[in-house]
Amino acid sequence: MDFDTAASHCPPTAARKQAANVDAFLSKPGIARANIAASTAAPDGSPESVVKYKDYTVLQQHVLFWDRDADGLISPWDTYIGFRDLGFNVLFSLLAMLIVNVNFSYPTRLAVSWWPDPLFRVYVGGIHKAKHGSDSGTYDKEGRFVPQMFEDMFSKWDVHNSGSLSAGELWRMIKGHRLAADPFGWGAAIFEFGTTWLLLQKNGRVSKEDLRQTYDGTIFWKIKEARESGKGWNKGFGLRDLIAIGQRKSKSHVM
Structure with missing residues (x-):
C-alpha cells in the first residue's frame, strides 16, 4: 500500500488494524x-x-425470521414467538419484545x-430507518452489507486471530464503537451483541461464520430447525451453563 493506515498521534489507529487484504478474496470489498x-x-x-431473499436487503433478511406471515410487519407477538423459537425463556422473550417493538416501531413506520x-409493529420495508449509531458499520444506512466493515471487526478485535470473538472482545468492540452523546446506540449495541453471544457462543466465543449468518438471518432458521428436529441447538449460553459454573465454583471452594 502506498498510504498509511495508522497515525502516531492517534494510538487506536495502530492498535485497531484494518483488514488490508480483503480484496484478495472479494472484489471491491468497500462497496456494500x-x-x-x-x-x-x-x-x-x-x-x-x-x-x-434476493429481493430483500441483508438487513431485511436479518429480520424476516420474525415476519412469519410475510406481510412486511412484525408485531410484538411475532417478536416474542421468534425469540421463543430461538430457545430464549419467557422473561427474556418478553424483554426482547419490549425493546424491539417499542424502540424500532416508529423509526420503521416513518x-x-x-x-x-x-400496535407497535416493526415495518420490514423501513427497517433501514432503525439503524442506530455506535454500531460496527457493517450495515450501511440503506441496510446493505459492507464486507470490509465486517472483516474489520475481526482484524481489530479478534486479538488472537482465532476467527471468533469472546464476550470480552465483543465488549471492547462495543466500547470502541461508541459515539459521543449516543446512549441509545450504546444500549442497542449491548442488547444486540449480548443477545448474539448468548445465542451463538461455544466455548465462550462466537465464530466468524455464525456472526456472518446472523447478519443475513440464516442462522435463525437453522437454530429453529435444529430445535424442532429434536437434535437441539448445541451452542449458546443457558441454564446448563450457569449450573456448570456454579458446580465449578463449589468444587474450587471445597478444594
Whole structure:
C-alpha cells in the first residue's frame, strides 16, 4: 500500500488494524452488497438467502425470521414467538419484545407515515430507518452489507486471530464503537451483541461464520430447525451453563 493506515498521534489507529487484504478474496470489498452477506470465507454469501431473499436487503433478511406471515410487519407477538423459537425463556422473550417493538416501531413506520403505529409493529420495508449509531458499520444506512466493515471487526478485535470473538472482545468492540452523546446506540449495541453471544457462543466465543449468518438471518432458521428436529441447538449460553459454573465454583471452594 502506498498510504498509511495508522497515525502516531492517534494510538487506536495502530492498535485497531484494518483488514488490508480483503480484496484478495472479494472484489471491491468497500462497496456494500444489497442482498449478499459476503465475507472472505463466504464470498457468495449464504446460498439460501441468495435464492430465496434476493429481493430483500441483508438487513431485511436479518429480520424476516420474525415476519412469519410475510406481510412486511412484525408485531410484538411475532417478536416474542421468534425469540421463543430461538430457545430464549419467557422473561427474556418478553424483554426482547419490549425493546424491539417499542424502540424500532416508529423509526420503521416513518417509511410509510409520520403517525406512530398504535400496535407497535416493526415495518420490514423501513427497517433501514432503525439503524442506530455506535454500531460496527457493517450495515450501511440503506441496510446493505459492507464486507470490509465486517472483516474489520475481526482484524481489530479478534486479538488472537482465532476467527471468533469472546464476550470480552465483543465488549471492547462495543466500547470502541461508541459515539459521543449516543446512549441509545450504546444500549442497542449491548442488547444486540449480548443477545448474539448468548445465542451463538461455544466455548465462550462466537465464530466468524455464525456472526456472518446472523447478519443475513440464516442462522435463525437453522437454530429453529435444529430445535424442532429434536437434535437441539448445541451452542449458546443457558441454564446448563450457569449450573456448570456454579458446580465449578463449589468444587474450587471445597478444594
